[in-house]
Amino acid sequence: MIADVKKTADQKMHKTIEALKAEFSKVRTGRAHTGLLDHITVDYYGTPTPINRVANLTLLDARTIGVTPWEKNMLPKIEKAIRESDLGLNPATVGDTVRVPMPPLTEERRKELIKVVRHEAENARVAIRNVRRDAIAHLKDLLKEKKISEDEERRAQDDIQKLTDRHIAEIDKILQSKEADLMAV
Template sequence: MLTDLQTKMQKSIAALKSDLATIRTGRANSALLDHIRVNYYGSDVPVSQVGSISVPEPRMLMITPWEKSILGDLEKAILKSDLGLNPSNDGEVIRIILPELNEDRRKEFVKQVKAAGEKTKVSLRNIRRDANDAIKKQMKDDGLPEDEAKRQQDQIQKVTDKFVAETDQVIEHKETDILTV
Protein backbone atom coordinates (compact mmCIF):
# COMPACT_ATOMS: atom_id res chain seq x y z
CA MET A 1 0.00 0.00 0.00
CA LEU A 2 2.81 2.42 0.86
CA THR A 3 4.65 1.67 -2.39
CA ASP A 4 1.46 2.43 -4.32
CA LEU A 5 1.10 5.68 -2.38
CA GLN A 6 4.71 6.66 -3.11
CA THR A 7 4.33 5.80 -6.79
CA LYS A 8 1.28 8.05 -7.12
CA MET A 9 3.02 10.88 -5.29
CA GLN A 10 6.15 10.52 -7.43
CA LYS A 11 3.95 10.84 -10.51
CA SER A 12 2.54 14.09 -9.12
CA ILE A 13 6.06 15.45 -8.59
CA ALA A 14 7.06 14.34 -12.11
CA ALA A 15 4.02 16.13 -13.54
CA LEU A 16 5.00 19.28 -11.62
CA LYS A 17 8.54 19.15 -12.99
CA SER A 18 7.18 18.67 -16.50
CA ASP A 19 4.85 21.67 -16.09
CA LEU A 20 7.64 23.83 -14.70
CA ALA A 21 9.94 22.98 -17.60
CA THR A 22 7.58 24.87 -19.92
CA ILE A 23 7.83 28.07 -17.85
CA ARG A 24 10.57 30.35 -19.10
CA THR A 25 13.65 31.27 -17.14
CA GLY A 26 16.35 33.64 -18.32
CA ARG A 27 17.93 31.08 -20.64
CA ALA A 28 16.72 29.00 -23.57
CA ASN A 29 15.46 25.49 -22.92
CA SER A 30 14.04 23.13 -25.52
CA ALA A 31 11.33 22.07 -23.04
CA LEU A 32 9.69 25.47 -23.63
CA LEU A 33 8.31 24.09 -26.88
CA ASP A 34 7.02 20.80 -25.42
CA HIS A 35 3.38 21.81 -25.27
CA ILE A 36 3.31 23.38 -28.75
CA ARG A 37 1.66 21.14 -31.33
CA VAL A 38 2.06 21.39 -35.10
CA ASN A 39 -0.37 20.21 -37.78
CA TYR A 40 1.61 17.52 -39.59
CA TYR A 41 -0.19 15.52 -42.28
CA GLY A 42 -3.57 16.01 -40.64
CA SER A 43 -2.65 15.32 -37.02
CA ASP A 44 -1.31 17.54 -34.24
CA VAL A 45 2.13 16.42 -33.09
CA PRO A 46 4.69 17.97 -30.69
CA VAL A 47 7.40 20.16 -32.20
CA SER A 48 10.05 17.63 -31.16
CA GLN A 49 8.51 15.08 -33.54
CA VAL A 50 8.81 17.24 -36.66
CA GLY A 51 12.41 18.37 -36.24
CA SER A 52 15.39 18.67 -33.97
CA ILE A 53 15.52 21.42 -31.37
CA SER A 54 18.89 22.82 -30.36
CA VAL A 55 20.14 25.64 -28.13
CA PRO A 56 23.08 27.21 -30.01
CA GLU A 57 23.22 30.25 -27.69
CA PRO A 58 21.95 30.88 -24.14
CA ARG A 59 18.96 32.90 -25.38
CA MET A 60 18.25 31.21 -28.72
CA LEU A 61 16.37 28.10 -29.79
CA MET A 62 16.84 26.63 -33.25
CA ILE A 63 14.47 24.14 -34.85
CA THR A 64 15.66 22.17 -37.85
CA PRO A 65 12.61 20.42 -39.35
CA TRP A 66 12.90 16.99 -40.93
CA GLU A 67 10.99 18.33 -43.94
CA LYS A 68 11.25 21.90 -45.26
CA SER A 69 7.53 21.90 -46.18
CA ILE A 70 6.57 22.05 -42.49
CA LEU A 71 8.42 25.35 -41.83
CA GLY A 72 5.31 27.53 -42.34
CA ASP A 73 3.09 25.40 -40.10
CA LEU A 74 5.79 25.27 -37.46
CA GLU A 75 6.17 29.04 -37.48
CA LYS A 76 2.39 29.53 -37.19
CA ALA A 77 2.16 27.10 -34.26
CA ILE A 78 4.87 28.98 -32.36
CA LEU A 79 3.21 32.33 -33.05
CA LYS A 80 -0.17 31.01 -31.84
CA SER A 81 1.31 29.64 -28.60
CA ASP A 82 0.98 31.50 -25.31
CA LEU A 83 4.75 31.99 -25.05
CA GLY A 84 4.79 35.31 -26.92
CA LEU A 85 7.79 34.35 -29.06
CA ASN A 86 8.62 35.62 -32.55
CA PRO A 87 10.21 32.92 -34.69
CA SER A 88 12.31 33.85 -37.71
CA ASN A 89 12.20 31.50 -40.70
CA ASP A 90 15.15 31.56 -43.12
CA GLY A 91 13.87 28.74 -45.35
CA GLU A 92 16.11 26.15 -43.70
CA VAL A 93 15.63 26.49 -39.94
CA ILE A 94 13.52 28.46 -37.48
CA ARG A 95 15.37 30.58 -34.95
CA ILE A 96 13.68 31.88 -31.83
CA ILE A 97 15.46 34.60 -29.89
CA LEU A 98 14.20 34.77 -26.32
CA PRO A 99 13.92 38.37 -25.12
CA GLU A 100 15.27 39.38 -21.73
CA LEU A 101 12.68 39.00 -19.01
CA ASN A 102 11.72 42.22 -17.27
CA GLU A 103 10.93 42.21 -13.56
CA ASP A 104 7.14 42.19 -14.02
CA ARG A 105 7.31 39.22 -16.37
CA ARG A 106 9.56 37.36 -13.92
CA LYS A 107 7.07 37.96 -11.10
CA GLU A 108 4.28 36.70 -13.33
CA PHE A 109 6.24 33.48 -13.99
CA VAL A 110 6.88 33.07 -10.25
CA LYS A 111 3.11 33.27 -9.67
CA GLN A 112 2.62 30.52 -12.27
CA VAL A 113 5.24 28.40 -10.50
CA LYS A 114 3.56 28.86 -7.12
CA ALA A 115 0.15 28.02 -8.60
CA ALA A 116 1.56 24.82 -10.13
CA GLY A 117 3.13 23.94 -6.78
CA GLU A 118 -0.14 24.49 -4.95
CA LYS A 119 -1.94 22.30 -7.49
CA THR A 120 0.60 19.54 -6.84
CA LYS A 121 0.18 19.85 -3.07
CA VAL A 122 -3.59 19.50 -3.48
CA SER A 123 -2.97 16.39 -5.56
CA LEU A 124 -0.71 14.97 -2.83
CA ARG A 125 -3.35 15.65 -0.18
CA ASN A 126 -5.99 13.92 -2.29
CA ILE A 127 -3.74 10.86 -2.61
CA ARG A 128 -3.26 10.89 1.18
CA ARG A 129 -7.02 11.16 1.73
CA ASP A 130 -7.67 8.20 -0.56
CA ALA A 131 -5.08 6.10 1.31
CA ASN A 132 -6.58 7.04 4.68
CA ASP A 133 -10.07 6.20 3.40
CA ALA A 134 -8.78 2.80 2.28
CA ILE A 135 -7.49 2.16 5.82
CA LYS A 136 -10.84 3.17 7.35
CA LYS A 137 -12.60 0.84 4.94
CA GLN A 138 -10.18 -1.93 5.91
CA MET A 139 -10.98 -1.33 9.59
CA LYS A 140 -14.70 -1.59 8.93
CA ASP A 141 -14.67 -4.50 6.45
CA ASP A 142 -11.67 -6.61 7.51
CA GLY A 143 -11.50 -5.78 11.21
CA LEU A 144 -8.09 -4.07 11.05
CA PRO A 145 -7.08 -3.23 14.64
CA GLU A 146 -7.31 0.45 15.53
CA ASP A 147 -3.66 0.73 16.66
CA GLU A 148 -2.48 -0.82 13.36
CA ALA A 149 -4.69 1.62 11.42
CA LYS A 150 -3.23 4.54 13.40
CA ARG A 151 0.33 3.31 12.66
CA GLN A 152 -0.42 3.08 8.93
CA GLN A 153 -2.00 6.54 8.91
CA ASP A 154 1.13 7.93 10.61
CA GLN A 155 3.29 6.32 7.89
CA ILE A 156 1.05 7.82 5.20
CA GLN A 157 1.41 11.25 6.81
CA LYS A 158 5.23 10.92 6.91
CA VAL A 159 5.33 9.98 3.21
CA THR A 160 3.02 12.90 2.39
CA ASP A 161 5.19 15.33 4.38
CA LYS A 162 8.28 14.09 2.50
CA PHE A 163 6.67 14.73 -0.89
CA VAL A 164 5.28 18.13 0.15
CA ALA A 165 8.83 19.11 1.18
CA GLU A 166 10.13 17.86 -2.17
CA THR A 167 7.47 19.95 -3.94
CA ASP A 168 8.61 23.02 -1.98
CA GLN A 169 12.22 22.37 -3.03
CA VAL A 170 11.28 22.05 -6.70
CA ILE A 171 9.27 25.29 -6.55
CA GLU A 172 12.03 27.14 -4.73
CA HIS A 173 14.64 25.98 -7.27
CA LYS A 174 12.49 27.12 -10.21
CA GLU A 175 11.80 30.50 -8.54
CA THR A 176 15.55 31.00 -8.10
CA ASP A 177 16.08 30.18 -11.79
CA ILE A 178 13.44 32.68 -12.86
CA LEU A 179 14.55 35.50 -10.58
CA THR A 180 18.25 35.14 -11.40
CA VAL A 181 19.14 37.83 -13.90
Protein backbone atom coordinates in the same frame (compact mmCIF):
# COMPACT_ATOMS: atom_id res chain seq x y z
CA MET B 1 -2.81 -4.92 2.71
CA ILE B 2 -1.30 -1.98 4.57
CA ALA B 3 1.85 -2.22 2.48
CA ASP B 4 -0.28 -2.04 -0.69
CA VAL B 5 -2.05 1.10 0.56
CA LYS B 6 1.30 2.74 1.40
CA LYS B 7 2.87 1.70 -1.91
CA THR B 8 -0.10 3.00 -3.93
CA ALA B 9 -0.08 6.30 -2.03
CA ASP B 10 3.68 6.68 -2.56
CA GLN B 11 3.36 5.99 -6.29
CA LYS B 12 0.52 8.51 -6.70
CA MET B 13 2.46 11.15 -4.77
CA HIS B 14 5.54 10.51 -6.90
CA LYS B 15 3.46 10.90 -10.08
CA THR B 16 2.15 14.21 -8.76
CA ILE B 17 5.71 15.46 -8.30
CA GLU B 18 6.67 14.29 -11.81
CA ALA B 19 3.64 16.14 -13.22
CA LEU B 20 4.71 19.28 -11.32
CA LYS B 21 8.22 19.03 -12.78
CA ALA B 22 6.70 18.70 -16.26
CA GLU B 23 4.56 21.81 -15.65
CA PHE B 24 7.57 23.75 -14.36
CA SER B 25 9.58 22.83 -17.44
CA LYS B 26 6.97 24.65 -19.56
CA VAL B 27 7.40 27.87 -17.57
CA ARG B 28 10.21 29.64 -19.28
CA THR B 29 13.07 31.28 -17.51
CA GLY B 30 15.46 33.68 -19.22
CA ARG B 31 17.48 30.80 -20.64
CA ALA B 32 16.52 28.80 -23.71
CA HIS B 33 15.89 25.07 -23.57
CA THR B 34 14.31 22.83 -26.18
CA GLY B 35 11.69 21.52 -23.74
CA LEU B 36 9.87 24.85 -24.05
CA LEU B 37 8.58 23.85 -27.48
CA ASP B 38 7.54 20.29 -26.57
CA HIS B 39 3.83 21.05 -26.20
CA ILE B 40 3.59 22.93 -29.54
CA THR B 41 1.92 20.98 -32.34
CA VAL B 42 2.33 21.54 -36.08
CA ASP B 43 -0.11 20.65 -38.85
CA TYR B 44 1.71 17.77 -40.57
CA TYR B 45 -0.33 16.70 -43.61
CA GLY B 46 -3.58 17.34 -41.75
CA THR B 47 -2.50 15.76 -38.45
CA PRO B 48 -1.49 17.82 -35.39
CA THR B 49 2.00 16.52 -34.62
CA PRO B 50 4.41 17.54 -31.82
CA ILE B 51 7.12 19.85 -33.16
CA ASN B 52 9.91 17.52 -32.05
CA ARG B 53 8.54 14.80 -34.37
CA VAL B 54 8.84 16.92 -37.53
CA ALA B 55 12.04 18.84 -36.74
CA ASN B 56 15.34 18.72 -34.94
CA LEU B 57 15.48 21.06 -31.93
CA THR B 58 18.88 22.42 -30.89
CA LEU B 59 20.28 25.22 -28.75
CA LEU B 60 22.14 27.70 -30.95
CA ASP B 61 23.25 29.69 -27.89
CA ALA B 62 22.04 30.40 -24.34
CA ARG B 63 19.09 32.48 -25.58
CA THR B 64 18.25 30.95 -28.98
CA ILE B 65 16.60 27.68 -29.99
CA GLY B 66 17.15 26.37 -33.51
CA VAL B 67 14.38 24.34 -35.18
CA THR B 68 15.48 22.49 -38.33
CA PRO B 69 12.58 20.68 -40.03
CA TRP B 70 13.22 17.39 -41.79
CA GLU B 71 11.09 18.60 -44.73
CA LYS B 72 11.64 22.09 -46.17
CA ASN B 73 7.90 22.68 -46.75
CA MET B 74 7.36 22.55 -42.95
CA LEU B 75 9.34 25.79 -42.30
CA PRO B 76 6.38 28.23 -42.54
CA LYS B 77 4.06 25.89 -40.61
CA ILE B 78 6.57 25.52 -37.77
CA GLU B 79 7.20 29.25 -37.63
CA LYS B 80 3.44 29.94 -37.54
CA ALA B 81 2.83 27.33 -34.80
CA ILE B 82 5.55 28.82 -32.59
CA ARG B 83 4.31 32.38 -33.16
CA GLU B 84 0.70 31.41 -32.30
CA SER B 85 1.66 29.45 -29.18
CA ASP B 86 1.07 30.91 -25.71
CA LEU B 87 4.80 31.41 -25.13
CA GLY B 88 5.03 34.92 -26.60
CA LEU B 89 7.96 34.03 -28.86
CA ASN B 90 8.82 35.63 -32.20
CA PRO B 91 10.56 33.09 -34.47
CA ALA B 92 12.43 34.01 -37.65
CA THR B 93 13.38 31.78 -40.56
CA VAL B 94 17.05 31.91 -41.54
CA GLY B 95 17.89 29.60 -44.45
CA ASP B 96 16.50 26.18 -43.59
CA THR B 97 16.30 26.81 -39.83
CA VAL B 98 13.73 28.60 -37.68
CA ARG B 99 15.56 30.64 -35.04
CA VAL B 100 13.58 31.22 -31.85
CA PRO B 101 15.22 33.94 -29.71
CA MET B 102 14.23 34.11 -26.04
CA PRO B 103 13.39 37.68 -25.13
CA PRO B 104 14.76 38.72 -21.74
CA LEU B 105 12.12 38.59 -19.02
CA THR B 106 10.96 41.87 -17.53
CA GLU B 107 10.70 42.20 -13.74
CA GLU B 108 6.90 42.34 -14.03
CA ARG B 109 6.78 39.17 -16.15
CA ARG B 110 9.08 37.38 -13.68
CA LYS B 111 6.69 38.19 -10.84
CA GLU B 112 3.73 36.92 -12.89
CA LEU B 113 5.58 33.69 -13.64
CA ILE B 114 6.41 33.24 -9.95
CA LYS B 115 2.70 33.53 -9.15
CA VAL B 116 1.96 30.88 -11.78
CA VAL B 117 4.67 28.60 -10.40
CA ARG B 118 3.44 29.01 -6.82
CA HIS B 119 -0.12 28.22 -7.93
CA GLU B 120 1.07 25.03 -9.65
CA ALA B 121 3.01 24.02 -6.53
CA GLU B 122 -0.06 24.58 -4.36
CA ASN B 123 -2.14 22.44 -6.73
CA ALA B 124 0.46 19.68 -6.37
CA ARG B 125 0.35 19.98 -2.56
CA VAL B 126 -3.46 19.67 -2.66
CA ALA B 127 -3.18 16.61 -4.91
CA ILE B 128 -0.78 14.97 -2.45
CA ARG B 129 -3.08 15.74 0.47
CA ASN B 130 -5.96 14.19 -1.49
CA VAL B 131 -3.89 11.03 -1.96
CA ARG B 132 -3.27 11.01 1.81
CA ARG B 133 -7.00 11.43 2.50
CA ASP B 134 -7.88 8.56 0.15
CA ALA B 135 -5.23 6.28 1.69
CA ILE B 136 -6.44 7.01 5.23
CA ALA B 137 -10.05 6.39 4.16
CA HIS B 138 -8.92 3.05 2.72
CA LEU B 139 -7.23 2.19 6.02
CA LYS B 140 -10.40 3.05 7.93
CA ASP B 141 -12.38 0.75 5.61
CA LEU B 142 -9.93 -2.07 6.34
CA LEU B 143 -10.38 -1.40 10.07
CA LYS B 144 -14.19 -1.51 9.74
CA GLU B 145 -13.94 -4.82 7.90
CA LYS B 146 -11.73 -6.02 10.78
CA LYS B 147 -8.89 -6.89 8.37
CA ILE B 148 -6.41 -4.82 10.42
CA SER B 149 -6.20 -3.82 14.09
CA GLU B 150 -6.53 -0.28 15.43
CA ASP B 151 -2.81 -0.19 16.27
CA GLU B 152 -1.87 -1.22 12.73
CA GLU B 153 -4.21 1.40 11.32
CA ARG B 154 -2.72 4.12 13.55
CA ARG B 155 0.85 3.15 12.61
CA ALA B 156 -0.05 3.08 8.93
CA GLN B 157 -1.66 6.53 9.20
CA ASP B 158 1.56 7.85 10.76
CA ASP B 159 3.58 6.32 7.92
CA ILE B 160 1.29 7.87 5.31
CA GLN B 161 1.60 11.24 7.05
CA LYS B 162 5.40 10.92 6.91
CA LEU B 163 5.14 10.11 3.18
CA THR B 164 2.96 13.18 2.69
CA ASP B 165 5.36 15.42 4.62
CA ARG B 166 8.34 14.13 2.62
CA HIS B 167 6.63 14.72 -0.75
CA ILE B 168 5.40 18.19 0.22
CA ALA B 169 8.94 19.09 1.33
CA GLU B 170 10.16 17.93 -2.08
CA ILE B 171 7.58 20.16 -3.78
CA ASP B 172 8.78 23.12 -1.69
CA LYS B 173 12.39 22.41 -2.68
CA ILE B 174 11.46 22.23 -6.39
CA LEU B 175 9.47 25.47 -6.05
CA GLN B 176 12.40 27.31 -4.42
CA SER B 177 14.70 26.16 -7.19
CA LYS B 178 12.28 27.32 -9.92
CA GLU B 179 11.76 30.69 -8.21
CA ALA B 180 15.53 31.19 -8.02
CA ASP B 181 15.77 30.34 -11.76
CA LEU B 182 13.05 32.86 -12.56
CA MET B 183 14.62 35.66 -10.56
CA ALA B 184 18.13 35.09 -11.97
CA VAL B 185 18.85 37.74 -14.58
